[in-house]
Amino acid sequence: MPIQHTVVFRLSHEPGSVEERRFLDDARSALSSIPGVHEFAVRRQVSAKSGLTHQFSMVFADHAAYDAYDAHPTHTAFVRDRWVPEVAEFQEYDFEGW
Numbered sequence: 001m002p003i004q005h006t007v008v009f010r011l012s013h014e015p016g017s018v019e020e021r022r023f024l025d026d027a028r029s030a031l032s033s034i035p036g037v038h039e040f041a042v043r044r045q046v047s048a049k050s051g052l053t054h055q056f057s058m059v060f061a062d063h064a065a066y067d068a069y070d071a072h073p074t075h076t077a078f079v080r081d082r083w084v085p086e087v088a089e090f091q092e093y094d095f096e097g098w
Contacts, residue, residue, distance in 0.1 A: 003059070005066065010054070011088060037060070042054065052089065
């Protein structure tokens, strides 16, 4: 059963800054290159109802593909080297369809 993995977050960088753009571009390049990642998207929040300003979304064919992504060296390095130091706040959601 497919899984949609979504992370909604706020960066520590100023909105519109070079650092913000670099983070989003680097994330797209790194995370979408991992085998099993489909429909990778980066979105910006437009509602004032949430302080979380960005979203990454991707789809995996099944739990095995999701688990492989989660353990992939590119993902773990991105989390360690970029996500942890540059993301101020986040929520993660993983959904299965039926």
